[in-house]
Amino acid sequence: MLIKRLKLIKNMSNNRLNRIGQHLNGSIHDKDVYIVSMARTATGSFNGSLSKYTACELGSIAIKGALNKISSKIIHKDNIDEVFFGNVMSANLGQAPARQAALLANINNKTPCTTIN
Numbered sequence: 001m002l003i004k005r006l007k008l009i010k011n012m013s014n015n016r017l018n019r020i021g022q023h024l025n026g027s028i029h030d031k032d033v034y035i036v037s038m039a040r041t042a043t044g045s046f047n048g049s050l051s052k053y054t055a056c057e058l059g060s061i062a063i064k065g066a067l068n069k070i071s072s073k074i075i076h077k078d079n080i081d082e083v084f085f086g087n088v089m090s091a092n093l094g095q096a097p098a099r100q101a102a103l104l105a106n107i108n109n110k111t112p113c114t115t116i117n
Contacts, residue, residue: 036075039065055093059085059101083113
């Protein structure tokens with residue numbers, strides 16, 4: 001059962017990558033939206049091992065992790081259209097935590113970024 005499920009997941013991933021490739025070649029309508037990768041940080045605790053990092057630094061690590069999951073041959077980081085960054089308790093992070101995390105992850109500074117609380 002596990003092998004059958006893994007094959008199904010692999011086929012789904014290959015289909016998704018093929019559709020992305022078609023989109024980049026222009027054979028899919030430009031208004032189609034694809035979420036090609038995601039990542040999250042580990043859950044920390046008060047004054048725990050992650051407390052030395054700001055939320056934006058942790059977010060940049062998650063963004064880099066999401067980018068590592070996809071092949072740069074399929075989507076280069078300069079072709080990312082938008083970044084959505086979820087953050088709870090944004091107090092004391094400064095302005096635009098999504099932008100800060102994206103810039104720390106070396107995403108193009110012209111890429112729109114949205115912080116979701």
